Amino acid sequence: MIIAFDAMGGDYAPDAAIKGASEALNSYPDLRLLIVGHRGRLEPLLKQYKILGSDKIELVHAEETVMMDESSTIAIRSKKDSSITVAATLVKEGKADAVVSAGHTGAAIAATKVRMRLLPGVERPAIAIIMPSENGPFVLLDVGANMSTEPLNLVQFAVMGEVYAKAALKIKSPRIGLLSIGEEDVKGNDLTKDAFRTLSSMPINFIGNVEGKVMFQKFADVVVCEGFVGNVLLKATESLAKATMHWIKEAFSKNPYRIVGALLAKEAFKDIKEIGDSEERGGAPLLGVNGICIIGHGNSSPKAFKHAIREASDFVKAKFNDLISQRLNETGATLELLRKNRSD
C-alpha cells in the first residue's frame, strides 16, 4: 500500500499535512507514503513529527506548488514540477497506488486527468462527497470536477456514485436521485431532462428528480448534479452551518436563563457542530480517473489529512476502480454503450 501524498496542498500545509501523515503512519501499519513537496521545507517538519529517515516514507522533491489563484490548466502546463503533478506521475508510473492532495482542486483534477487518464469508457470524472442528513449520510456528486457537463456525464456520475454509496455507506441498492427544481419529470433544465430519460431506462434504483427542499431529509442515497451546482451547494451548506453556529451562540447568550441552559447542555453544541464536521470524512474521491485520487478539503487539519490517507488506502484495498468499470458495463453506462443507445 503506497500512497503519493502531496504535502504542499491545503491552507495549513505543509505543517498540518506532515503531522497528519505522521499520525496516519502510526495508525495504519501497512501504509507507505511517498511524501511529495519541497525538500527544504519538508525535511524540518519530517524531523519535527518524527518520521524523517523512517523506512515507511520516501521524500520526493517537487520544486513548485500550484497556488490557489492560478488557472489550473495554465498551472499544469507551466509547472511540470509541481507537487500535484509529481504525485500523479508516481501513480501513473506504478510507483504509488493512489494520490492524496488538499491543494488546488482544479490542478489536482487536471494533473490526474493528464497523467493517470480516465477509466476506459468514462468521459468525465466527478468529485463525490458524503453529506449528512436527518436520516443518515448520502453521496452528492459532482461537487466541482467539471465546469460544463453533458447529459451522458450525469448518467455516468449516477453509476459511479452508486458504487461509492454501496462501498462507503454500505447501502445495498442505493436510491439515485437527479438534483432538479421539481419532482416531476417535466421539471428541470435541458441537461437534467435529458439525463432523466436515460437514467429512467437503466437497471439502477433511479427514483427520479430530487429537489433541494428534501435533500437533507434524505430521499435519495445518491444525489447527482453538475459540478457548478454541486460545488456552490456544498460550499453554501458549509457557510450556512457556520452561520447557524453563530446564531445558536447568539440566541443562547441573550439572558441569564439561556446562558445557564447553554452551560448545562454544552455537550449538545459539540454534537451539533460535529455533524457537519469534514475532518472525520477525510477527503472526497475523484471518481472516474484511472487510479485512486482523494481530494482533501482546502482547510484540512492533521486529522483530516490522516483520514484522507486512510480513505485512499480503503479505495485501493477495495479495488474500487474495478467495481466502477464492472458496474458501468453492467448498466450500459460506458460511453460507447450510452452513445450507441442514443443513436439507436
Add this chain to the structure above:
Amino acid sequence: MIIAFDAMGGDYAPDAAIKGASEALNSYPDLRLLIVGHRGRLEPLLKQYKILGSDKIELVHAEETVMMDESSTIAIRSKKDSSITVAATLVKEGKADAVVSAGHTGAAIAATKVRMRLLPGVERPAIAIIMPSENGPFVLLDVGANMSTEPLNLVQFAVMGEVYAKAALKIKSPRIGLLSIGEEDVKGNDLTKDAFRTLSSMPINFIGNVEGKVMFQKFADVVVCEGFVGNVLLKATESLAKATMHWIKEAFSKNPYRIVGALLAKEAFKDIKEIGDSEERGGAPLLGVNGICIIGHGNSSPKAFKHAIREASDFVKAKFNDLISQRLNETGATLELLRKNRSD
C-alpha cells in the same frame, strides 16, 4: 391600491389565502383586493373570515387552477381561465396594480410574462429573495424564474437586484457579487466568466465572484446566479435549516442535563427558528415584468399571505418598476445598450 390576489395557489389555499387576505384588509386600510378563484369554493371562506360583501373586495371567478405537477407552458396555454392567468389579466387591463400568487411558480411567471409582458429593455425576469446571513439579510436572485440564462441576463439581474436591495434592505450602495466557484475572475463557468467581464465595466458596486462558502457570512448584499442554481440553493438551505432544527432537538434531549438546559433556554430555540422563517418575509418579487408580481412560498401560511400582499403594495407605492427602468438606463444595462457594447 388594488391587488389581484390569486386565492387558489399554495399548499394551504384557498383557506390560508382567504384568512391572510382578511388579515391584510384589517391591517392596511387603503388596500383593495380582487380575490381571484373559484366562486363556489371561495364564498364560504369569505363568509367565514368575515369579508364577504365587504366593499374592499371583489370576487373574480376563475374556473380553473394550475396544478403543481403540470407543465407551466402547457397549463398557461390550455387553461386560459386559471386563477393566475385571470389575476395577471386584471393587471394588464389596468384593473389592478399588482398580482400576488403562491401557486405554481412556473405558471405565475408564464402568465405574467404573457399577459403583462416585460419592462422595456429587459430580456428575462428574475425572482429575488431575501436571505438571512450572520451579518444581516442579503438579496439572492434568480431563484427560479428561468431555466436557461445568458450572460446578459445575469447582468440585468445584478442591476434589478441592486434596486431591490436599496429599497428592501435600505442599503445605499449594495455590494453586488456573482455566485461562482472561486473568487478569482478566472474561476467559474462560461456563463459567469462572461457576465463577470461586463459587470466589471459597469458603474455599480461590483465586488466580483462570491463563493458559496462565504454566502451566509454576507460578503455581498446582492448575490447573482442563474435560476436553476438559485432555486436548488434556496430550497436546499430550507431543507438544511429543517434538518438542523432536528439535530438540535436530538442533541438537547440526550440526557437530563441537556433537557433541563433546553427548558431554561427554550426561547432561544424560537429565536433560531425564526431566522429562516419565510412567513415575515412574505413573498418574492418577480423583477423585470411590466407590473408588480409577488410570488408567495408554496407553503404560505395566512401570515405569509398577508405579508406578500403588504409587499406588493409597498412595491406599488414605491413605483418600483420606474426605479428599475431608470437604473437599467443609468448603468447601460438595457438590452439595447448591452448588445451595442458587445458589438463595439
